[in-house]
Amino acid sequence: MKRPKRLLYQTNKGAYAFMFIFIACLVAYTSFVLKSMQVDHMISAVSLINIVMLLAAFLTAEEIKVYNRKFQFVPLLYAAIMTYQLLNIPTGVAGGDLIIAKISAILAVVSAFAASGLSYFRNRIRAKVIAENNIGKSQLTK
Amino acid sequence: MANLRFEHIKKVYPNGVEAVVDFNMEIYDREFIVLVGPSGCGKSTVLRMVAGLEKITAGNLEIDGVRVNDKPPVDRDIAMIFQDYALYGNMTVYENMGFSLTVRKRPCDEIHDKVIAVSEIVKLDNELNRLPRNLSGGQRQRVALGRSIVRNAKVFLMDEPLSNLDAKLRAQTRREIILLHNRIKPTIIYVTHDQVEAMTMATRIVVMNNGVIQQIGTPYEVYRRPANMFVAGFIGCPAMNFLKGQIVEDRFVSGAFAIKLTPTEIQRVSGRQTVIIGIRPEHLLVSANPDVALLKRKISGKINYSELLGANATLRFCLNQTEIVAQVENSEYRNSGETVDLYVSLENVHFFDPETEALIEVIS
Incomplete structure (x- = not known):
């Protein structure tokens, strides 16, 4: 990175963008899975899990954007959930819907990893800049 | 930086009010021009016509020899500073100052370099992460100023930028604007009804009344040889x-x-x-x-x-x-x-x- 000091003032746009790709993929996965699923008790479980995940992913994206270190590994949790969903696609989803659901889930996992990795990488550089320049908390708060 | 030429500029509003009548003058590169006059004399209308926010009824307005009457504001390369700062409340000082470059999709490093350089000029380098609501009036005005400088516009237009500040802060910010002009020498057109601001800041003053230019001259000329009773009575405190x-x-x-x-x-x-x-x-x-x-x-x-x-x-x-x-x-x-x-x-x-x-x- 040419100007590491810019991380003190600019938001983590990269990780934020990856989190939004994750959200988009999750929406695609959910809609294609629900489209072909048999109507039983599982449909409500899948719906609820994914709706909660959408909200959580959005909140995480907002925290990652402002370099909140506590949230830098949270996308890995979403990646794990999506991996589980990828390996356990409900019965009844088949054909084109299955392919799109799988591609969406894979992309979501990759995006979550990328968001977490980028967040970790930038947080580390930012922390280094703060330590090197002896920058007080008051200068970083809005 | 730029030269501006006003040729027989006229502004008539749809309701028939003639706000500016036959405005003629040339503004040279790096000048600090102050338009001064009582409320409703047409000074802000002139500024808004330069910015492209008001349509010119008649006459020619040229910036660097190019007629800009019909050019939209975005193509005029002009920065405007308003009385109420017009900052984005949800953005930090850094983001406000770099906003014009962000919308032009400039690289992050370039934005950073420019914003940091300008923040040092306007003495806001320690406040870059603050939101406008946490700044004083003077600091907010400096953010607006910095945002204009970052753009590196041809002309800076300032519409009563100090009116919202208290007396002490106004004097301080006035001094900062003068020092800034001395340092980076932009072409500035500044509108005020405060003749003290006009006298202290301008390289040339344009005194207006009822849409008509009463006198154009250096502050000393306007004070020592007022062209008419209006100028004589308007410039100087207490009045003549x-x-x-x-x-x-x-x-x-x-x-x-x-x-x-x-x-x-x-x-x-x-x-x-x-x-x-x-x-x-x-x-x-x-x-x-x-x-x-x-x-x-x-x-x-x-x-x-x-x-x-x-x-x-x-x-x-x-x-x-x-x-x-x-x-x-x-x-x-x-x-x-x-x-x-x-x-x-x-x-x-x-x-x-x-x-x-x-x-x-x-x-x-």
């Missing part, structure tokens, strides 16, 4: 005193008040019976031991109102039913009801034509 009277032989007579004129002044008003003289309050002098010459230029009056302003004091009294204001040193302060003798500094008296209200020039 005017007395209407007759020329009788070598004297100016106004009721009980008379002053002896010098040969130069007599030549100046020759052929006229009635003139108006203008005397600035600071040119009414107090003297403990007046000589014969001073005694012939004496004004006496009973003070009906006086103000002690610190270093100076103003004394107000009536002469021929006209209120006269004198600005004297604080040691000469008098209370209301006391009588004061003042002497006119004749070399600083202005003569005006009662019909046209124009300055009667010295005949060379």
